[in-house]
Amino acid sequence: MKLNAISKSFLTTLRNALSDDIIRPADPRYLEEPRGRYVGQDGGMVALPRTVQDVARIVKLCAQAPVGIVPYGGGTGLVGGQVMPEGPMPLILSLERLNAVRDVDPLENVLVAEAGTILADIQAAAEAKDRMFALSLAAEGSCQIGGNLATNAGGVNVLRYGNTRDLCLGLEAVLPNGEIWNGLTRLRKDNTGYDLRNLLIGAEGTLGIITAAALKLAPRPASLGTALMVVPSPQAALDLLSLARTRVGDAISAFELMHRQGPEFVAETLPDIRQPFPEIPEWMVLIELGLNQDADAALSDLFELGMEQGLVEDGLVAQNTGQRTEFWSLREHIPVANKRIGSVCSHDISVPLGAVPDFIARGGEKIAELGDLRVNCFGHLGDGNLHYNVFPARGRDRSDYDPLRDDVKRVVHDLVQEYNGSFSAEHGVGRMKVPDLEKYGDPVKLAAMRAIKSALDPVGIMNPGAVLRA
Amino acid sequence: MKLNAISKSFLTTLRNALSDDIIRPADPRYLEEPRGRYVGQDGGMVALPRTVQDVARIVKLCAQAPVGIVPYGGGTGLVGGQVMPEGPMPLILSLERLNAVRDVDPLENVLVAEAGTILADIQAAAEAKDRMFALSLAAEGSCQIGGNLATNAGGVNVLRYGNTRDLCLGLEAVLPNGEIWNGLTRLRKDNTGYDLRNLLIGAEGTLGIITAAALKLAPRPASLGTALMVVPSPQAALDLLSLARTRVGDAISAFELMHRQGPEFVAETLPDIRQPFPEIPEWMVLIELGLNQDADAALSDLFELGMEQGLVEDGLVAQNTGQRTEFWSLREHIPVANKRIGSVCSHDISVPLGAVPDFIARGGEKIAELGDLRVNCFGHLGDGNLHYNVFPARGRDRSDYDPLRDDVKRVVHDLVQEYNGSFSAEHGVGRMKVPDLEKYGDPVKLAAMRAIKSALDPVGIMNPGAVLRA
Numbered sequence: 012m013k014l015n016a017i018s019k020s021f022l023t024t025l026r027n028a029l030s031d032d033i034i035r036p037a038d039p040r041y042l043e044e045p046r047g048r049y050v051g052q053d054g055g056m057v058a059l060p061r062t063v064q065d066v067a068r069i070v071k072l073c074a075q076a077p078v079g080i081v082p083y084g085g086g087t088g089l090v091g092g093q094v095m096p097e098g099p100m101p102l103i104l105s106l107e108r109l110n111a112v113r114d115v116d117p118l119e120n121v122l123v124a125e126a127g128t129i130l131a132d133i134q135a136a137a138e139a140k141d142r143m144f145a146l147s148l149a150a151e152g153s154c155q156i157g158g159n160l161a162t163n164a165g166g167v168n169v170l171r172y173g174n175t176r177d178l179c180l181g182l183e184a185v186l187p188n189g190e191i192w193n194g195l196t197r198l199r200k201d202n203t204g205y206d207l208r209n210l211l212i213g214a215e216g217t218l219g220i221i222t223a224a225a226l227k228l229a230p231r232p233a234s235l236g237t238a239l240m241v242v243p244s245p246q247a248a249l250d251l252l253s254l255a256r257t258r259v260g261d262a263i264s265a266f267e268l269m270h271r272q273g274p275e276f277v278a279e280t281l282p283d284i285r286q287p288f289p290e291i292p293e294w295m296v297l298i299e300l301g302l303n304q305d306a307d308a309a310l311s312d313l314f315e316l317g318m319e320q321g322l323v324e325d326g327l328v329a330q331n332t333g334q335r336t337e338f339w340s341l342r343e344h345i346p347v348a349n350k351r352i353g354s355v356c357s358h359d360i361s362v363p364l365g366a367v368p369d370f371i372a373r374g375g376e377k378i379a380e381l382g383d384l385r386v387n388c389f390g391h392l393g394d395g396n397l398h399y400n401v402f403p404a405r406g407r408d409r410s411d412y413d414p415l416r417d418d419v420k421r422v423v424h425d426l427v428q429e430y431n432g433s434f435s436a437e438h439g440v441g442r443m444k445v446p447d448l449e450k451y452g453d454p455v456k457l458a459a460m461r462a463i464k465s466a467l468d469p470v471g472i473m474n475p476g477a478v479l480r481a
Numbered sequence: 482m483k484l485n486a487i488s489k490s491f492l493t494t495l496r497n498a499l500s501d502d503i504i505r506p507a508d509p510r511y512l513e514e515p516r517g518r519y520v521g522q523d524g525g526m527v528a529l530p531r532t533v534q535d536v537a538r539i540v541k542l543c544a545q546a547p548v549g550i551v552p553y554g555g556g557t558g559l560v561g562g563q564v565m566p567e568g569p570m571p572l573i574l575s576l577e578r579l580n581a582v583r584d585v586d587p588l589e590n591v592l593v594a595e596a597g598t599i600l601a602d603i604q605a606a607a608e609a610k611d612r613m614f615a616l617s618l619a620a621e622g623s624c625q626i627g628g629n630l631a632t633n634a635g636g637v638n639v640l641r642y643g644n645t646r647d648l649c650l651g652l653e654a655v656l657p658n659g660e661i662w663n664g665l666t667r668l669r670k671d672n673t674g675y676d677l678r679n680l681l682i683g684a685e686g687t688l689g690i691i692t693a694a695a696l697k698l699a700p701r702p703a704s705l706g707t708a709l710m711v712v713p714s715p716q717a718a719l720d721l722l723s724l725a726r727t728r729v730g731d732a733i734s735a736f737e738l739m740h741r742q743g744p745e746f747v748a749e750t751l752p753d754i755r756q757p758f759p760e761i762p763e764w765m766v767l768i769e770l771g772l773n774q775d776a777d778a779a780l781s782d783l784f785e786l787g788m789e790q791g792l793v794e795d796g797l798v799a800q801n802t803g804q805r806t807e808f809w810s811l812r813e814h815i816p817v818a819n820k821r822i823g824s825v826c827s828h829d830i831s832v833p834l835g836a837v838p839d840f841i842a843r844g845g846e847k848i849a850e851l852g853d854l855r856v857n858c859f860g861h862l863g864d865g866n867l868h869y870n871v872f873p874a875r876g877r878d879r880s881d882y883d884p885l886r887d888d889v890k891r892v893v894h895d896l897v898q899e900y901n902g903s904f905s906a907e908h909g910v911g912r913m914k915v916p917d918l919e920k921y922g923d924p925v926k927l928a929a930m931r932a933i934k935s936a937l938d939p940v941g942i943m944n945p946g947a948v949l950r951a
Contacts, residue, residue, distance in 0.1 A: 116835065118723055118835050119834040119835050121833075162672065165670050165672075169669065169670060170669075176676070176679075177643075177647065186929060190925040190928070191925065192923060192925040192926055192929070193923050193925070194923060196901060196903070197833045197901075198831045198832070198833065198865060198901075198902065198903050199639065199640075199831065199834075199863075199864040199865055199866070200644060200831045200861070200864045200865070200903070200907050201831060201905075201906060202633050202635075202906065202908065202909045202910070203903055203904065203917075203918055203921075203922060204683075204918055204922060204926065204927070204930050204948060205680060205684055205688070205929075205933060206646070206676075206679045206680055206682065206684075207926050207929055207930070209646075209676045209679035209680070210676055210680055210933075212676065213672055213674075213675070213676050214676075218675070230726050230727065230730050230731065232730060249588075253588055256700050257700065259773060260700050260773055261699065261700065261731075301730075303730055361668045362668070363591075363667045363668065364588065364669075365586065365588050365589050391670070393669075394669040394670045395668060395669055395670070396669070396670045433666070433668050433671040433672070433673055435672050435673050436668070436671060436672060437670050437672055438672065440672070440673060440674060444673075448673055448674055452673060453664060455656060455660040455663070456662055456664060456674065456677050458660070459656060459662070459675075459677055459937060460674050460675045460677070462936040462937055463675060463936055463937070465936065466933055466935065466936035467929060467932055467933070478674060478675075
């Protein structure tokens with residue numbers, strides 16, 4: 012069946028079925044995304060439901076019409092999953108009014124939040140009860156947990172605490188037929204049928220709309236330690252990670268690799284951000300440990316051992332919260348600096364951990380063959396997840412490289428494929444990477460995905476064109 | 482379409498397509514299960530493929546016939562998922578010959594094993610490289626990793642390391658159409674489409690046959706400590722867990738609750754198993770910690786604090802491996818003793834952690850109202866998962882209680898439902914709990930499950946009658 016564009020009579024039907032002010036013309040912010048690569052259609056409409064019942068009513072009516080729905084969270088996604096630039100005009104459905112933290116239970120280590128709750132608010136609600144919600148990423152001040160779940164967001168603490176799916180115990184969601192699935196369990200063990208929770212997590216709104224979640228909290232480590240260590244190479248960084256694991260087990264919450272290019276972009280575009288080392292080192296890692304005793308001592312110990320083994324050349328252990336914030340600020344401002352410089356092409360890739368040094372070396376060679384380009388390679392080394400972003404030579408503009416863009420992307424993703432890696436480690440597929448999924452994805456898995464999509468959303472109303480071609 | 486029973490001509494087709502000795506009459510062991518509640522059909526046939534390609538060929542031919550397939554691992558499941566007692570004679574497909582550990586990578590903390598590998602062999606292969614595979618359960622000497630994955634097995638280390646699904650990075654599987662899905666990724670982050678891995682895990686062989694898996698390893702804690710502590714009540718046990726979390730964070734790998742009834746059954750039926758306390762206490766917990774330093778000191782510290790707070794009345798910290806084994810032996814022999822006593826009815830349930838003490842108190846009252854019965858309540862308190870098993874009064878036989886069995890089950894499961902718990906925490910649905918799933922499961926989820934089953938297995942050849950009614 013073909014989808015219809017929103018019509019005046021459909022808007023009337025929606026308005027009659029819902030309380031006032033739920034259906035409105037979409038502000039421009041609903042039609043944009045952070046990198047400006049996708050723009051929503053003029054004249055778009057947004058639904059702002061207040062309850063899961065509102066959501067169910069809207070989905071039911073859209074399924075009957077049938078009219079497409081684009082679920083909308085914080086709007087911080089980087090692959091165009093939240094913006095539908097073409098096709099029959101869809102209804103944008105924003106979860107922003109479902110933003111209550113329904114419960115925080117420190118004994119059970121569970122927090123229940125509605126989909127529109129901003130991630131930082133969830134972190135704060137957990138902290139208020141002396142617990143931690145471990146998901147942490149640059150957009151945490153504006154992204155919403157529903158979007159984090161829909162895209163299975165990663166971030167800086169995955170090494171210890173896992174991806175968003177690992178932090179979720181249960182979901183409440185509206186399926187494409189408009190029925191409400193009450194799966195808001197807070198159980199640690201529940202083997203009663205297919206794992207619908209994990210199927211919706213990471214489906215990017217194409218199989219249903221998540222409206223609330225039961226989330227796992229963790230004890231807050233008594234002692235948090237943060238250090239920057241200068242390493243001679245990515246291989247040394249990897250060996251340092253292995254050494255750290257031997258010394259402190261799974262207490263390492265973050266292990267972030269930064270190539271010189273990142274801090275250089277920050278220095279160039281954001282001169283107010285303090286650079287911790289007088290000269291920017293070629294490679295450094297940002298390490299964070301959470302222990303029950305003296306994490307700083309453990310970091311100093313690691314530093315000494317790393318020096319002895321030739322894995323570390325210099326280092327700084329944060330002496331107070333201010334310094335800790337400063338180290339993180341450098342890391343978290345790299346994406347901002349990247350945006351100001353203007354990339355030719357960005358890649359959110361992962362490879363098996365052991366392949367990271369090889370990948371970086373060979374990637375650099377292949378990019379150099381294509382032209383005069385700069386590579387900013389940084390990211391979550393502990394997860395094998397690199398943001399491998401390619402930039403114009405100094406003084407040149409990204410538009411100069413338009414004819415090269417597809418080649419750059421192909422070269423990077425082909426290399427990733429060679430290592431059985433992923434062309435989308437943590438950002439998802441959205442609309443941007445649909446062709447990559449078709450090219451690099453396992454065909455048997457793709458066929459299964461299409462079968463599942465047809466089974467749950469036969470008319471294809473849910474986020475049309477995201478993940479799978481509409 | 483209706484399934485056909487295996488015919489002579491179908492067996493010829495199978496034999497012609499495969500190398501010799503792959504198709505054989507099924508030994509009795511393939512037709513039995515541990516509790517003897519389900520018996521396979523006389524004249525059953527078993528396929529013993531050697532490769533994933535063999536599996537694919539068999540599934541393709543079964544799909545064409547169409548003939549049902551019952552996947553078979555170690556045969557240790559407790560809910561009849563591995564035995565099909567009625568319906569058109571299926572082909573039993575045992576993975577036992579796919580039993581290679583393909584790779585162990587201590588740097589990446591990854592182990593790749595075929596589905597038929599026995600769990601204990603995987604643990605040993607990890608240990609040989611100074612790593613740990615954390616899944617651990619009573620049947621580990623004979624259960625196979627394919628079955629562990631298909632049922633999302635739990636066990637004693639879930640508190641720290643998660644269920645089987647949390648220990649899996651990637652899968653290779655044959656889908657119901659006979660196609661091989663190569664999803665054997667070893668990536669920590671991979672957001673490229675729907676989570677087919679978690680859909681197959683816990684589907685109990687109804688959506689495909691897992692043939693290999695990439696598994697997560699963990700560093701081995703340098704210091705392991707094990708203690709038995711006598712607690713005045715389940716509430717005290719829960720408070721002790723909370724205290725332990727405050728003191729040692731997530732270093733607690735096991736926190737097992739035992740009511741007096743369990744050790745008493747062991748004393749009665751297995752007198753050679755040593756009882757650590759001169760008098761069996763009403764309630765005790767078995768605690769295991771893995772730390773980088775002196776776990777015994779942490780346990781002694783916990784014991785002291787617990788005594789001060791009135792949460793602990795007596796305790797023993799294992800002084801050596803022999804004593805550690807002895808403590809675990811008591812715990813692990815409770816199911817053996819249960820079998821010798823002969824239960825009226827067994828329940829593998831979970832409730833939210835905070836509800837455990839209430840559930841135990843109210844459950845005891847409700848069972849007492851039904852008749853003269855004994856309750857053996859033990860299990861993984863840290864996960865809210867109790868094995869709540871009901872037995873005849875001393876000197877009476879389980880058959881005396883046949884008329885009561887359904888009432889007992891209903892009372893227990895109704896109470897679980899009241900607390901939003903699960904009627905199958907770690908054993909799965911199999912064939913035994915299909916009516917429970919229909920009664921207690923969320924109807925929207927059930928409809929979605931049926932739609933997914935039809936989409937991936939339209940003829941219904943995969944493990945007919947397990948999880949969903951055939």
